[in-house]
Amino acid sequence: MSSIKIELRQEDVTKIKEICASFNNDPQELINVLHKCQEHFGYLPAEVQEVVSNELVVPVAKIYGVITFYSFFTMTPKGKHPVSICMGTACYVRGAEKVLDEFRKELGLQVGQTTSDGKFSLSSLRCVGACGLAPVVMVGDKTYGRVAPDDVRNILKEYE
Amino acid sequence: METVKLTIDNKVVEVPKGTTVNKAARQLGIEIPTLCYMELHDLNIENKPAGCRICVVEVQGRRNLAPSCVTKCEENMVVKTHTTRVLNARRMVMEFILSDHPKDCLICAKSGNCELQSMAHQLGIREIPGQEIASISTYRKDTSPSIIRDLDKCIMCRRCEMMCNTVQTVGALSAVNRGFMAAVAPAFEQNLEYSTCTYCGQCVAVCPTGALTEVDHTPDVLRTLADPTKTVIVQTAPAVRAALGELFGMEPGTLVTGKMVTALRALGFDYVFDTDFAADLTIMEEGTELLDRLNRHLKGDKTARLPILTSCCPGWVNFFEEYFPDLKDVPSTAKSPQQMFGAIAKTYFAEKIKVDRKDLVVVSIMPCLAKKYECQREEFSTDNNRDVDFSISTRELASFIKQANIDLNNLDDGEFDDPLGESTGAGVIFGNTGGVIEAAVRTAYELHTGKKLERPDFTELRGLEGVREATIDFNGIPLKIGIAHGLGNARKLLDDVRSGKSQYHAIEVMACPGGCIGGGGQPLHHGNSDIIKARAAAIYAEDKSKPIRKSHENPFIIKLYEEFLGKPNSEKAHHLLHTHYFDKKKKIVVKQ
Ligand code: SF4
Ligand code: SF4
Ligand code: SF4
Ligand code: FES
Ligand code: FES
Numbered sequence: 001m002s003s004i005k006i007e008l009r010q011e012d013v014t015k016i017k018e019i020c021a022s023f024n025n026d027p028q029e030l031i032n033v034l035h036k037c038q039e040h041f042g043y044l045p046a047e048v049q050e051v052v053s054n055e056l057v058v059p060v061a062k063i064y065g066v067i068t069f070y071s072f073f074t075m076t077p078k079g080k081h082p083v084s085i086c087m088g089t090a091c092y093v094r095g096a097e098k099v100l101d102e103f104r105k106e107l108g109l110q111v112g113q114t115t116s117d118g119k120f121s122l123s124s125l126r127c128v129g130a131c132g133l134a135p136v137v138m139v140g141d142k143t144y145g146r147v148a149p150d151d152v153r154n155i156l157k158e159y160e
Numbered sequence: 161m162e163t164v165k166l167t168i169d170n171k172v173v174e175v176p177k178g179t180t181v182n183k184a185a186r187q188l189g190i191e192i193p194t195l196c197y198m199e200l201h202d203l204n205i206e207n208k209p210a211g212c213r214i215c216v217v218e219v220q221g222r223r224n225l226a227p228s229c230v231t232k233c234e235e236n237m238v239v240k241t242h243t244t245r246v247l248n249a250r251r252m253v254m255e256f257i258l259s260d261h262p263k264d265c266l267i268c269a270k271s272g273n274c275e276l277q278s279m280a281h282q283l284g285i286r287e288i289p290g291q292e293i294a295s296i297s298t299y300r301k302d303t304s305p306s307i308i309r310d311l312d313k314c315i316m317c318r319r320c321e322m323m324c325n326t327v328q329t330v331g332a333l334s335a336v337n338r339g340f341m342a343a344v345a346p347a348f349e350q351n352l353e354y355s356t357c358t359y360c361g362q363c364v365a366v367c368p369t370g371a372l373t374e375v376d377h378t379p380d381v382l383r384t385l386a387d388p389t390k391t392v393i394v395q396t397a398p399a400v401r402a403a404l405g406e407l408f409g410m411e412p413g414t415l416v417t418g419k420m421v422t423a424l425r426a427l428g429f430d431y432v433f434d435t436d437f438a439a440d441l442t443i444m445e446e447g448t449e450l451l452d453r454l455n456r457h458l459k460g461d462k463t464a465r466l467p468i469l470t471s472c473c474p475g476w477v478n479f480f481e482e483y484f485p486d487l488k489d490v491p492s493t494a495k496s497p498q499q500m501f502g503a504i505a506k507t508y509f510a511e512k513i514k515v516d517r518k519d520l521v522v523v524s525i526m527p528c529l530a531k532k533y534e535c536q537r538e539e540f541s542t543d544n545n546r547d548v549d550f551s552i553s554t555r556e557l558a559s560f561i562k563q564a565n566i567d568l569n570n571l572d573d574g575e576f577d578d579p580l581g582e583s584t585g586a587g588v589i590f591g592n593t594g595g596v597i598e599a600a601v602r603t604a605y606e607l608h609t610g611k612k613l614e615r616p617d618f619t620e621l622r623g624l625e626g627v628r629e630a631t632i633d634f635n636g637i638p639l640k641i642g643i644a645h646g647l648g649n650a651r652k653l654l655d656d657v658r659s660g661k662s663q664y665h666a667i668e669v670m671a672c673p674g675g676c677i678g679g680g681g682q683p684l685h686h687g688n689s690d691i692i693k694a695r696a697a698a699i700y701a702e703d704k705s706k707p708i709r710k711s712h713e714n715p716f717i718i719k720l721y722e723e724f725l726g727k728p729n730s731e732k733a734h735h736l737l738h739t740h741y742f743d744k745k746k747k748i749v750v751k752q
Contacts, residue, residue: 058348059331
């Protein structure tokens with residue numbers, strides 16, 4: 001009764017199988033396997049979950065359950081310019097929440113989502129080790145420090 | 161056995177170590193309310209996520225209230241089950257659950273039978289503070305051929321998830337998301353139809369609320385009954401008669417065969433027939449197939465696939481098509497009794513009464529939700545006309561009888577019509593786990609050995625153990641039989657078949673714990689396995705009371721072969737009574 005057709009490139013299938021094998025196809029290691037897969041693919045589309053399900057012999061519903069439970073897993077590909085806001089303690093205390101709100105408003109996105117043109121995606125991070133610059137925002141590889149809500153529009157302009 | 165002594169509500173009780181406070185209290189006659197917790201003791205099924213906190217109690221010396229469904233008794237523990245603190249906590253939990261729950265009890269399928277509703281009533285909840293501000297989360301409704309999921313009514317007790325994963329090992333359902341969007345859903349929150357669901361209905365059977373219900377076909381049946389151009393006939397599965405009475409206030413285990421027949425006639429069915437007749441027919445076909453494979457095997461024919469697997473349970477068929485497609489030539493090709501009945505009704509019987517199959521409507525009353533899907537399978541239609549038009553559950557039949565203002569309790573016993581209403585004790589026991597294989601053995605034994613059975617009872621095949629085995633002496637040949645009920649148990653036997661370790665000649669599988677008597681369409685057991693045992697006993701009692709107890713001695717079956725089918729496994733029998741299976745496993749396609 002299953003319906004979705006799963007299409008993956010051979011090298012992707014091989015990669016997922018390798019990752020699973022590196023954890024001895026142990027279902028207990030599901031979360032670690034998913035972490036590695038997300039590291040490799042950037043996100044965890046249904047197709048990847050299906051292959052992992054086959055390899056670890058864990059129902060794909062369970063895998064989907066895990067992915068939707070933990071906010072660090074995502075099923076949507078990252079945008080061309082992934083925007084990450086640090087939510088570590090220092091940044092949080094210095095108003096990261098307000099900055100995040102501003103990005104949400106400007107981009108019309110929730111955390112974990114990507115704009116329909118694929119340009120921006122929004123995510124939150126744990127401490128990135130630049131507490132002196134709090135609050136910290138990263139766009140791609142570029143780091144912005146002491147960001148205030150008013151700066152958000154200008155930051156995004158750089159990538160228009 | 162090591163025991164502990166404790167005090168609950170000022171009464172001292174001694175219980176085996178490891179007993180929960182909830183069970184110890186019950187021993188004293190103190191009922192502590194529970195919601196998410198559920199146990200089917202004799203079937204080894206237990207759900208204890210300790211999620212709802214309705215069952216909390218005060219334990220002396222502990223700061224927090226303790227959930228009694230998981231808290232183990234300790235020596236000298238002092239427990240209070242109904243203090244004001246406890247009552248307040250219960251009320252708050254309930255108010256919280258209800259603040260995110262729809263209030264359409266008036267038209268809810270579970271109304272009157274809903275555990276959440278009775279709990280709200282028991283706790284005397286009359287209003288829900290904060291309701292005006294809190295918005296109720298909405299979740300899209302999902303309708304499949306058998307089951308409706310209305311997740312707004314889900315209270316996250318996770319009983320369905322436990323049934324689907326731990327008991328059935330299907331894994332179609334899992335808890336997904338968090339907070340108010342939390343739900344139990346198939347992968348990617350797709351509709352159930354696109355998941356690996358087998359439609360066994362066991363999730364529906366345990367859901368305490370209206371979140372999971374069957375697709376209701378009673379309005380369709382009512383419409384056809386009102387249509388003067390249609391001849392409407394009905395077949396009733398064996399397990400129905402052993403459970404229907406429960407929905408009319410009768411003791412579990414009360415047989416209502418005759419009353420049910422009278423009620424169906426009063427509802428306007430033109431002929432009231434019995435699926436048990438088709439069960440006898442199944443035995444003729446499946447038993448012949450078993451003997452054929454066995455004889456070929458004994459002669460050294462390597463192509464004879466053994467063990468033969470029974471195929472009368474559509475939930476089980478869905479399961480092996482999804483998980484063991486490589487073994488799809490192992491099960492018997494015999495159709496389920498429901499579909500055999502439909503095939504014979506729309507050919508043999510239609511000819512007899514000179515009605516075109518398009519004007520003959522076949523309704524079946526089943527303990528089962530998988531049968532709803534089964535009768536919609538394409539291969540069971542001719543020219544877009546189904547062999548079985550509608551399959552309704554025991555619960556739907558009860559509701560239908562009530563709609564028509566018929567009081568089942570006060571009906572006289574009626575008799576099934578001929579020719580598709582006559583059945584033997586062998587047909588009846590199809591409702592119990594072990595029953596199909598016992599019926600098959602009764603017939604296969606006599607056909608194989610040419611000897612008459614002294615006693616047709618094979619008690620070694622009965623019981624509620626999840627996996628059972630027995631060896632029956634077939635004139636010097638030890639016939640090894642395996643039995644599994646519940647798909648998780650079936651999986652164990654199937655894994656052995658796959659790896660070539662299986663020593664059995666024949667295996668019976670029923671998807672539902674207990675067999676069809678515990679089916680997904682039966683009256684809700686609310687976690688009481690005594691009900692299932694009572695139904696099983698009723699089925700064996702009906703068998704005992706039958707003058708004929710072996711399928712091949714059913715005079716109408718003999719006549720059906722003489723007049724119409726020829727011999728068991730004849731070409732015509734194959735065409736009408738056998739089927740084939742499909743590989744339904746999801747394929748991973750590699751992009752070029
Ligand atoms: S019907 Fe059976 S297989 Fe389908 S979701 Fe419910 S328990 Fe799982
Ligand atoms: S759907 Fe029903 S059984 Fe499943 S978690 Fe929700 S309330 Fe419980
Ligand atoms: S055991 Fe009976 S009720 Fe359950 S799915 Fe099979 S046929 Fe249906
Ligand atoms: S908390 Fe943001 S960089 Fe450390
Ligand atoms: S019944 Fe004990 S926590 Fe739900």
